[in-house]
Amino acid sequence: MTTMLEVADLGHTYQAKSGAHTAIDGLSFRVDAGELVCVVGPSGCGKSTLLRTISGLIRPTRGDVTLHGDAVRGVPEDLAVVFQDYSRSLFPWLSVQRNVEFPLKRTLKRAERRARAAEALDQVGLSGAGGKYPWQLSGGMQQRVAIARALAYRPALLLMDEPFASVDAQTRFELEDLLLKVKREHDTTVVVVTHDIDESVYLGDRVLVLTKSPASVVADLPVNLPAVRDQITTREAEEFVELRAEVARLLNVGKTEAITAKRRSDEAQAAKWVAAERAANRERADREAVAD
Numbered sequence: 001m002t003t004m005l006e007v008a009d010l011g012h013t014y015q016a017k018s019g020a021h022t023a024i025d026g027l028s029f030r031v032d033a034g035e036l037v038c039v040v041g042p043s044g045c046g047k048s049t050l051l052r053t054i055s056g057l058i059r060p061t062r063g064d065v066t067l068h069g070d071a072v073r074g075v076p077e078d079l080a081v082v083f084q085d086y087s088r089s090l091f092p093w094l095s096v097q098r099n100v101e102f103p104l105k106r107t108l109k110r111a112e113r114r115a116r117a118a119e120a121l122d123q124v125g126l127s128g129a130g131g132k133y134p135w136q137l138s139g140g141m142q143q144r145v146a147i148a149r150a151l152a153y154r155p156a157l158l159l160m161d162e163p164f165a166s167v168d169a170q171t172r173f174e175l176e177d178l179l180l181k182v183k184r185e186h187d188t189t190v191v192v193v194t195h196d197i198d199e200s201v202y203l204g205d206r207v208l209v210l211t212k213s214p215a216s217v218v219a220d221l222p223v224n225l226p227a228v229r230d231q232i233t234t235r236e237a238e239e240f241v242e243l244r245a246e247v248a249r250l251l252n253v254g255k256t257e258a259i260t261a262k263r264r265s266d267e268a269q270a271a272k273w274v275a276a277e278r279a280a281n282r283e284r285a286d287r288e289a290v291a292d
């Protein structure tokens with residue numbers, strides 16, 4: 001596996017009039033190419049700060065961000081970000097279609113841009129809205145335009161900051177599935193920030209759980225669910241139910257307890273593997289006995 005993103009000992013302290021505020025403190029993790037990592041943490045813990053430093057929008061006060069081997073200084077070319085604040089992410093003077101086409105201007109000819117934007121708008125359920133202006137749309141629709149713009153760009157790394165927080169539940173499910181489909185089809189590496197525990201498990205290949213402010217990584221949990229997921233059966237799966245409980249516990253307890261919880265979960269996991277291995281061995285022995 002090649003590493004797409006590496007965050008090493010990242011820290012950021014804001015200097016405000018009211019004094020200094022450390023938002024993130026000693027964050028380290030890696031994301032492999034093609035992986036979808038969810039970052040979950042309490043409100044105000046520093047998730048948006050993390051995404052802003054990864055995307056080169058703010059310079060961290062400590063540590064390094066590396067994107068396929070290169071140190072991030074300024075916004076990288078092959079990166080797209082869906083911001084939490086949709087109301088500020090679209091150009092009000094451009095139509096919806098033109099907003100989606102905008103980042104493609106340097107790389108694609110007009111006809112291709114049009115086709116790519118139309119396809120992305122269709123994917124987010126906005127095929128009829130291309131001629132409208134952002135201010136003519138609801139908040140949830142504006143956010144879908146921002147998502148369409150990011151998808152149309154087909155970035156190597158897609159960063160999303162609570163991307164589905166402003167849409168209704170049904171649309172949220174559809175957009176989650178769309179994201180998983182796009183990720184599979186284009187091998188996009190994705191980092192999604194969310195405060196929704198279920199969403200983090202449903203979407204993630206891994207879930208990074210952050211501590212309260214200032215944020216550091218309290219657990220890095222692999223999600224052993226099949227790549228193709230389903231809103232009903234996946235959410236009922238034992239692994240899903242166990243993981244969401246684990247994430248909830250990690251978010252609620254202090255750091256030391258959280259580490260113990262992680263160890264307990266590793267032990268439980270190991271016990272499960274041992275049991276499965278034993279069952280498989282027994283079955284093999286039975287089969288061989290029958291064959292004899």
Ligand SMILES: Nc1ncnc2c1ncn2[C@@H]1O[C@H](COP(=O)(O)OP(=O)(O)O)[C@@H](O)[C@H]1O
Nearest residue numbers: 014016021023042043044045046047048049050
């Ligand atoms: N530009 C800024 N100047 C000073 N403090 C900030 C700034 N942006 C965010 N903060 C503070 O940093 C902390 C983390 O913010 P943020 O990264 O937005 O958290 P989250 O996205 O997890 O809710 C909060 O306490 C917030 O008030």
Ligand SMILES: [Mg+2]
Nearest residue numbers: 047048084161
């Ligand atoms: Mg935020």
